[in-house]
Amino acid sequence: MTILSVSNLTMRFGGLTAVNNVSFAAERGHITAVIGPNGAGKTTLFNCITGFYKPTEGSIAMSPSLGKIVRLEKLAGHQVASKGKVARTFQNIRLFGGMTALENLLIAQHNKLQSATGFGVLGVLGLGGYRKAEKQAIELAKHWLDQTGLMARADDPAGALPYGDQRRLEIARAMCTEPALLCLDEPAAGLNPRESAGLNQLLLKIRDEGCSLLLIEHDMGVVMKISDHIIVLDHGKKIADGSPTEIRNDPAVIAAYLGEGDEDDPDAPVAESVA
Amino acid sequence: MLEDLKDAGLCAFFALLIFAPFLGVHLGDGTSGNLTLGPTPERLALAVAATFIARMAMLAWHRLRSKRTAKPSNGAAAARAAKYIGPVLLAVAIIFPLLPGMPNAYIDLGVLILTYVMLGWGLNIVVGLAGLLDLGYVAFYAVGAYSFALLASNFGLGFWECLPLAGILAAFWGVCLGFPVLRLRGDYLAIVTLAFGEIIRLVITNWVSLTGGPNGLLGMPAPSLFGLKFSMAGGPGTFAGFFGVDPMPWQKTAYLFYVILALALLTNWVTLRLRKQPLGRAWEALREDEIACRSLGINVRNTKLTAFAIGAMFGGFAGCFFAARQSFISPDSFTFIESATVLAIVVLGGAGSQLGVVLAACVMIGIPELLQSLQIYRMLIFGLALVTIMVVRPRGFISIRRPSVSLGKAKMIGAELRAEGKG
Numbered sequence: 001m002t003i004l005s006v007s008n009l010t011m012r013f014g015g016l017t018a019v020n021n022v023s024f025a026a027e028r029g030h031i032t033a034v035i036g037p038n039g040a041g042k043t044t045l046f047n048c049i050t051g052f053y054k055p056t057e058g059s060i061a062m063s064p065s066l067g068k069i070v071r072l073e074k075l076a077g078h079q080v081a082s083k084g085k086v087a088r089t090f091q092n093i094r095l096f097g098g099m100t101a102l103e104n105l106l107i108a109q110h111n112k113l114q115s116a117t118g119f120g121v122l123g124v125l126g127l128g129g130y131r132k133a134e135k136q137a138i139e140l141a142k143h144w145l146d147q148t149g150l151m152a153r154a155d156d157p158a159g160a161l162p163y164g165d166q167r168r169l170e171i172a173r174a175m176c177t178e179p180a181l182l183c184l185d186e187p188a189a190g191l192n193p194r195e196s197a198g199l200n201q202l203l204l205k206i207r208d209e210g211c212s213l214l215l216i217e218h219d220m221g222v223v224m225k226i227s228d229h230i231i232v233l234d235h236g237k238k239i240a241d242g243s244p245t246e247i248r249n250d251p252a253v254i255a256a257y258l259g260e261g262d263e264d265d266p267d268a269p270v271a272e273s274v275a
Numbered sequence: 276m277l278e279d280l281k282d283a284g285l286c287a288f289f290a291l292l293i294f295a296p297f298l299g300v301h302l303g304d305g306t307s308g309n310l311t312l313g314p315t316p317e318r319l320a321l322a323v324a325a326t327f328i329a330r331m332a333m334l335a336w337h338r339l340r341s342k343r344t345a346k347p348s349n350g351a352a353a354a355r356a357a358k359y360i361g362p363v364l365l366a367v368a369i370i371f372p373l374l375p376g377m378p379n380a381y382i383d384l385g386v387l388i389l390t391y392v393m394l395g396w397g398l399n400i401v402v403g404l405a406g407l408l409d410l411g412y413v414a415f416y417a418v419g420a421y422s423f424a425l426l427a428s429n430f431g432l433g434f435w436e437c438l439p440l441a442g443i444l445a446a447f448w449g450v451c452l453g454f455p456v457l458r459l460r461g462d463y464l465a466i467v468t469l470a471f472g473e474i475i476r477l478v479i480t481n482w483v484s485l486t487g488g489p490n491g492l493l494g495m496p497a498p499s500l501f502g503l504k505f506s507m508a509g510g511p512g513t514f515a516g517f518f519g520v521d522p523m524p525w526q527k528t529a530y531l532f533y534v535i536l537a538l539a540l541l542t543n544w545v546t547l548r549l550r551k552q553p554l555g556r557a558w559e560a561l562r563e564d565e566i567a568c569r570s571l572g573i574n575v576r577n578t579k580l581t582a583f584a585i586g587a588m589f590g591g592f593a594g595c596f597f598a599a600r601q602s603f604i605s606p607d608s609f610t611f612i613e614s615a616t617v618l619a620i621v622v623l624g625g626a627g628s629q630l631g632v633v634l635a636a637c638v639m640i641g642i643p644e645l646l647q648s649l650q651i652y653r654m655l656i657f658g659l660a661l662v663t664i665m666v667v668r669p670r671g672f673i674s675i676r677r678p679s680v681s682l683g684k685a686k687m688i689g690a691e692l693r694a695e696g697k698g
Contacts, residue, residue: 081572096563098693100678107560108571113553124548155681159692
């Protein structure tokens with residue numbers, strides 16, 4: 001069952017083609033990784049999927065729930081999260097630094113809470129079911145604080161948290177939008193090996209709770225251990241698509257990562273260095 | 276110590292250079308009506324010496340302060356104090372006009388300060404919470420004032436009927452302005468809002484048949500107390516006549532004082548309520564990071580528009596009150612300097628802080644009025660006071676932020692973590 005199907009996606013910036021005719025599908029309940037050397041077009045692809053860029057050509061079909069299809073490229077930027085049920089994190093962390101961790105998680109539930117306040121009017125007057133909605137929202141926030149091990153920091157400003165905690169808080173915030181697909185842009189960047197292992201556990205837990213994942217990652221330790229499916233981009237084109245084992249042994253991938261010209265070396269040890 | 280002397284000496288030298296043309300010479304009338312230029316070294320020496328001593332004192336003060344153990348300024352003390360300052364200020368405001376022997380002029384000054392407090396609170400929604408730099412806030416003040424003036428003179432409506440209409444019209448113009456310009460950010464937004472403020476003023480000035488142009492509009496009714504008018508003539512149907520007291524000018528001023536106090540408190544109450552709700556939190560999130568908001572499914576444009584509209588609405592209320600109080604309005608009352616004053620109040624108070632706005636309004640409006648007797652030195656002292664405040668407290672009087680929700684005990688958030696908003 002496919003949750004996200006990208007077909008013939010092309011993104012051009014003036015004369016530069018950042019993503020060139022890329023098609024792939026991500027399975028529901030799987031962790032799909034997008035890898036590739038620097039400048040391969042991974043983040044551009046991500047920005048197209050999450051509504052930050054309008055693709056020049058191609059289509060992105062998302063299935064937020066079974067039997068329902070939403071064309072992401074036709075939605076306004078903010079609707080990708082609300083209607084498409086696609087949440088994302090950023091390569092450079094984008095938390096609301098001056099607000100507490102808990103507030104960050106409540107803002108993620110804005111649309112749900114806002115309709116409970118009768119679009120502000122009933123809320124100001126203290127009418128309607130806002131209190132109940134807020135209580136539920138705090139429960140959901142607590143659940144994710146607990147999952148990410150940040151319960152003790154709930155009332156601390158997000159900007160004052162250590163880097164690793166900020167990374168996890170951003171994932172918790174994305175999960176509070178109750179997405180069907182979570183897109184992570186280099187979640188392991190800047191984490192030490194222990195934090196990285198913790199991140200693996202967290203991502204697997206998210207998958208087991210029924211959310212599909214799409215991640216860009218440079219840390220092969222993370223990618224190879226947890227991915228169910230890997231897509232490799234190079235110079236904007238898809239060069240490989242398959243399971244971690246297939247990718248590890250794919251000559252095109254090895255060439256892309258280490259340069260060409262080692263075809264005549266039969267027992268190329270490069271696969272290990274990629275892994 | 277030697278360094279201090281050197282530093283102060285350098286300051287004195289610059290003071291000498293700066294003051295020499297102003298204070299070093301004296302322009303006088305000669306005997307035959309011609310101008311004479313005479314040196315006045317004693318005045319110059321005084322200025323230079325004063326600079327030297329002031330600099331020495333400042334350096335000594337810094338030295339003293341750095342010696343003391345730096346107290347952790349987590350703002351907890353300030354927050355505790357803020358808990359009491361608010362109610363105390365409110366109590367003072369309530370009894371202020373009723374104090375025996377209170378001069379009418381002081382109550383009037385109170386009305387003026389409260390008008391700016393209300394404008395500050397209104398703009399605080401836009402600038403302090405949503406982080407949208409609005410340099411044309413006076414436009415909504417003008418829309419409110421002219422709405423009331425036109426509705427009152429053309430349809431004979433009273434203040435209380437016009438008040439909500441003025442607010443709605445101002446909010447409407449807030450949305451009209453917001454739609455096209457909210458795609459802009461930061462400086463660009465500031466410039467367009469500045470232009471909008473000027474456009475409104477120019478339209479009012481030039482649309483003579485409707486607004487009376489530069490001559491303004493005259494004769495708006497003052498607010499009445501449940502139908503009772505305030506009139507010096509007394510008699511039935513007036514406040515004095517109904518209660519059987521002598522008509523006095525302060526009765527009307529005091530009533531105006533309570534009306535604007537109530538309007539300002541309404542603004543404050545709505546803002547404080549909204550801050551603890553999804554809309555207010557979304558505004559603050561927008562100030563922190565717009566892109567992240569979008570990725571969380573928040574409709575950025577609509578959220579900004581609500582901030583603009585609600586801020587404009589309170590500006591409209593204040594404008595309506597202003598017109599009723601003056602019973603005369605002209606485009607001169609709605610120049611850019613008004614926008615700048617209100618913005619200065621918000622920034623000086625510490626963007627986002629309600630109590631800060633009150634303190635800043637007292638400083639910004641109160642000081643120039645109270646210093647009237649100093650004549651030409653008034654604005655000099657005022658400017659110096661503002662510079663000093665911004666040097667000592669660069670993020671405003673009250674720059675800490677109280678979280679809108681907490682699991683345990685709420686911890687204050689310092690200004691260094693807060694984003695200022697890029698529009």
